[in-house]
Structure formats: C-alpha cells, structure tokens
Amino acid sequence: MEKGLAVVIGATGAIGAALLAQLEAEALYVTAIGFSRSSIPPVDYTDEATLVQAAHGVAEECTRLNLPLRLLVVATGTLHSPAGQPERSWANLNADYLQQVFQTNALGPALVIKHFFPLLPKTGRVAVGFLSAKVGSIGDNALGGWYGYRASKAALNQFVRTAAIELTRRNKDSLCIALHPGTVDSALSQPFAKTGLNVRAPDVAARELLGVLEGLGAEGTGKFWDYAGQALPW
Ligand SMILES: NC(=O)c1ccc[n+]([C@@H]2O[C@H](COP(=O)([O-])OP(=O)(O)OC[C@H]3O[C@@H](n4cnc5c(N)ncnc54)[C@H](OP(=O)(O)O)[C@@H]3O)[C@@H](O)[C@H]2O)c1
Numbered sequence: 001m002e003k004g005l006a007v008v009i010g011a012t013g014a015i016g017a018a019l020l021a022q023l024e025a026e027a028l029y030v031t032a033i034g035f036s037r038s039s040i041p042p043v044d045y046t047d048e049a050t051l052v053q054a055a056h057g058v059a060e061e062c063t064r065l066n067l068p069l070r071l072l073v074v075a076t077g078t079l080h081s082p083a084g085q086p087e088r089s090w091a092n093l094n095a096d097y098l099q100q101v102f103q104t105n106a107l108g109p110a111l112v113i114k115h116f117f118p119l120l121p122k123t124g125r126v127a128v129g130f131l132s133a134k135v136g137s138i139g140d141n142a143l144g145g146w147y148g149y150r151a152s153k154a155a156l157n158q159f160v161r162t163a164a165i166e167l168t169r170r171n172k173d174s175l176c177i178a179l180h181p182g183t184v185d186s187a188l189s190q191p192f193a194k195t196g197l198n199v200r201a202p203d204v205a206a207r208e209l210l211g212v213l214e215g216l217g218a219e220g221t222g223k224f225w226d227y228a229g230q231a232l233p234w
Pocket of ligand 1: 009010011012013014015016036037038043044045046075076077078104108131132133134180181182183184185186187188189
C-alpha cells in the first residue's frame with residue numbers, strides 16, 4: 001500500500017459515515033477527509049463553487065503532507081425527498097423529482113470527477129469508488145418502476161466508465177468503479193426495506209465495499225461491482 005490521503009464525499013450518509021470511520025480505524029491512509037453539505041468547507045452538488053473549494057482544500061493538504069490523494073469514495077445519493085418518491089408507473093413521472101435525482105445521483109458525481117480527478121497522482125495505485133445501485137443496471141432491469149433513480153444511476157455508471165478510461169490514460173495503475181452496496185440500513189433505504197430483504201448494517205457494508213476497492217487491481221477498472229466483489233451488468 002502506497003502512502004496517501006483518502007477522501008469520502010457524502011460522509012454524513014449512513015454508508016459514507018461508516019466508510020470514513022472504517023478508514024480512520026484501519027489507518028491505511030495517512031489521513032481520511034470527509035465532506036458533506038454540512039462539512040467545512042461543504043460539498044453541495046447544487047453549488048459547483050463548493051466542489052472547487054473542497055478540492056482546493058484537499059490539494060493544499062496533499063502539498064502540506066507531501067502525499068497524493070490515493071482513495072476517493074463518493075457515497076452521496078438520493079432516492080426520496082420532498083421533491084418526490086420513486087415512481088411506480090410512467091403516470092408518476094415528475095420533472096421536479098427527476099431533476100433532483102439526476103442532480104444528486106449523476107450531475108454532482110460528474111462534478112466530483114471534474115474537480116477531484118486532477119488531484120489523483122499519475123503513478124502508483126489509485127482507487128476511486130462511486131456508490132451506484134444495482135437497480136441502475138439496464139441489463140438487470142426485469143421489474144420496471146423507479147424510473148428516475150434507475151435512470152440517474154445508469155447515467156452515473158456511464159460517467160464512471162467514461163472517467164475510468166480517461167483516468168487509465170493518465171495512470172495505468174488506477175481503479176475507477178461503480179459499486180452496489182446491497183440493501184443497507186439508512187434513511188435512503190428505510191421506507192423501502194421490505195421484510196425478506198437482506199438489510200445489512202452500514203459498518204458491515206463499509207467493510208465489504210472497502211474490501212472490494214482495496215482488493216481489485218487495475219484490470220477491474222471501468223466496471224460495476226457489488227459489495228461481494230461480483231461483477232454486475234451495465
Ligand atoms: N442504503 C441502501 O440500501 C442502498 C442501496 C443501493 C445503493 N445505495 C447507494 O449508496 C449511496 C449511499 O446511500 P446511503 O444509504 O448511505 O444514503 P443516506 O444515508 O441517505 O446518505 C446520502 C448522502 O448523500 C448526501 N447528499 C444528498 N444530496 C446531496 C447533495 N445535493 N449534495 C451533496 N451531498 C448530498 C447526503 O448528505 P446530507 O447529509 O447533507 O443530506 C448524505 O451524505 C447512495 O448513492 C445510494 O444510492 C444505497
């Protein structure tokens with residue numbers, strides 16, 4: 001393991017907070033920095049200037065420690081909010097909800113790529129994971145419903161794949177992947193976590209997701225993986 005910094009975006013979420021706690025506990029990285037809409041500085045996808053400022057802060061910390069950013073995990077996401085609920089039918093399609101899920105699940109992470117990927121070193125191992133969702137898989141969609149969430153995660157997956165290709169040109173030892181965490185106990189999943197589903201604790205999910213990120217080599221880049229290390233179809 002080469003020395004460096006780790007960053008978690010969405011560190012107030014159930015999975016994001018557990019990822020940050022796990023990184024701090026295992027101390028594989030010299031420091032782990034968490035961002036959220038309430039961190040200082042904040043990261044709020046509705047305001048690109050917050051991403052510019054946060055990335056600038058990480059760059060300064062890298063300079064101060066004379067170490068690169070080696071791990072980036074994007075654990076943000078939304079499924080339901082005052083803007084709306086996941087749709088059961090095309091009759092429920094609503095532009096306000098669609099805009100909000102696309103902003104949080106796809107456009108925000110794209111801005112993370114824009115502002116944080118330039119901080120990644122050109123040599124040595126680098127790992128980037130974006131929390132996606134299996135329901136974002138087009139190939140796996142047999143049930144329908146949840147139009148906005150599915151489509152926004154499919155858009156995220158395309159951003160991840162495209163950025164992975166560009167990142168490999170910059171650093172052949174890089175890993176940039178979409179990750180499905182499984183069903184995890186959180187505010188996001190709570191209204192939909194039906195009995196019978198295997199709902200896992202955030203700390204269990206965090207350990208598994210970091211295991212996938214740390215276990216895969218560069219040959220795993222540009223792909224969609226679940227928490228158990230199984231490849232998922234796009
Ligand atoms: N839990 C599950 O069962 C499950 C299943 C499949 C996939 N996932 C995916 O896993 C990821 C994490 O989910 P979770 O269950 O941990 O959800 P969560 O507890 O609701 O956390 C969501 C995170 O996203 C952040 N966020 C929301 N809107 C944002 C915005 N506009 N700008 C910046 N940050 C924003 C939240 O920040 P604030 O604290 O500021 O609101 C929070 O940190 C998501 O991508 C989700 O789609 C989860």
